[in-house]
Amino acid sequence: MDAETINNKVRRNHLINATWRYILLIVTAIIMIYPIIWLLGASFKTNAEIFGSIGFLPKHFDWSSYVKGWKTGTEYTFATYFLNSFKIVIPKVIFTVVSCSLTAYAFTRFEFPGKNFFFGIVIATLFLPAVVTRIPLYLMWRDFHLLDTYVPLILPTLFAQESFFVFMLVQFMRGIPREYDEAAIIDGCNSFQILIKILLPMMKPALITVVLFQFIWSMNDFLQPLIYLSSVSKFPVAIALKMATDASSGFVPWNQTIAMSLIALIPSLVLFFSASRSFVDGMSAGGIKG
């Protein structure tokens, strides 16, 4: 065999390899996306048609499921529930970014007594099951007379209580060489200016990942609002969706429920697509290792 035939063989192998890989990727993508497309189609069907056809295109587009679903069976529309969700989620995201950056900064750039012990607590709380603190927290908020407000949902994020984000930012900040800090000190920056002007801009991908995750997780949060909120007027989207399936008559208008469930996914999707590049970078650069 001369060099050219070997080369051709290698090239052909590569081509076959790539083809198989594309097939694998496409088939898996279809399996994952098809249910979503089908549900999108189903949201325009009448309730009767949903249970009668496997195809995803409706016979004729029926917008009424969106109109009726948006109005809901309660005295509020989904506009109220979306607004409520944002009232919870947006402060949570902002507070998380601020408090977790400060905490990560303390752990990566300073020496102080008890540092290793405190970082040990961060790691331990990373795995601490929330179930064990839930009841005393509920009792604490009750004693503060803050049940049925958004405070119990939001306030802990002001104190960097989500170890996952602290840990992620610590990992990322460790990767930034200290030479940058030292150069900034020579330029007359104090420690807070170093954080604001030097480190945070360099951590943009990681911070965007924190924003994205916290936004999506908070939009998804179901158990906490369920425990803390009791007035319908304060419910976020997650609880409103659950209410829509609790039809007292036993008849669930599935087309409306599907329509509203799909709408509920939109804010997270929009944020994901507008941040997806930074997000992918942030996850790989953040390099979460065990």
Added chain:
Amino acid sequence: MKSRKRYTGLLYLTPWLIGTLVFTIYPFVSSLFYSFTDYDLISKPKFIGIANYVEMFTSDPDFLNSLKVTIEYTILTVPIQLTFALFLAFILNFKLKGINFFRTAYYVPSILGGNVAVAILWKFLFTKEGLVNQMITSLGGKQVGWLSSPSNAMFVLVILGVWQFGSSMVIFLSALQQIPLDLYEAAQVDGAKKWTIFFKITIPLITPTIFFNLVMQLVNKLQEFNGPFLITNGGPTKSTYFTSLIIYDNAFKNFRMGYASAMSWILFTIIAILALVIFKTSDRWVYYSDGGNN
């Protein structure tokens, strides 16, 4: 300068310190205290020793059953989910044109996996005349009562649990991207087969990540609430009445705060023991490239 810097570090740590004391350590300790009391939210907590623990193991078959089904669910879900997440991360790590398109396409369903909307849509897919049964009948099969038989209901929840592969997949992918390419090239030059490369190079190098994901998912799945609450409501015949559900019912429906606290301490102990066993055995199977200095 040095001592001033000490203060600065602690200054930046202050919010976390306060928060950890108020929102983590205090509730953690006081839930242990409540677990030895009888507390109905109206009268003061009354100390009753280990009566709560005795009750749940001797006269509350629902609790023992809940531990059984929760553990069953976890054992079924976690390995499948991690394998699936690793498989997806592996194929998304292919160096191919347009791979970013696929990455985005895979992220979308995964990132939404924990959403209440997805749980509700899931319930719909598996109702008697939902999409899954429609597919089965159109292929000539018989309708399956997905939510009416205990084993099928568990299956539906396991599949939903596996579907929440998003964060594991993302973390696996970032680990795979950090494996130096020259290791693969060296193995190829030595004539190693693809499967050999995968099992002898890729897997050992990402064991720290497998370890991290394994512990994270065990902790998550043992506390699973949304799926059984939204889809099966614990049924049929309590076959998916998970421990988180029975704790929720006791605390926020029956207002037995002490009893519910005791239950959550048992769940916590199980999680802690499992995590500890994994940590203890980790030096046997987790490989750290910096020589075990973790």
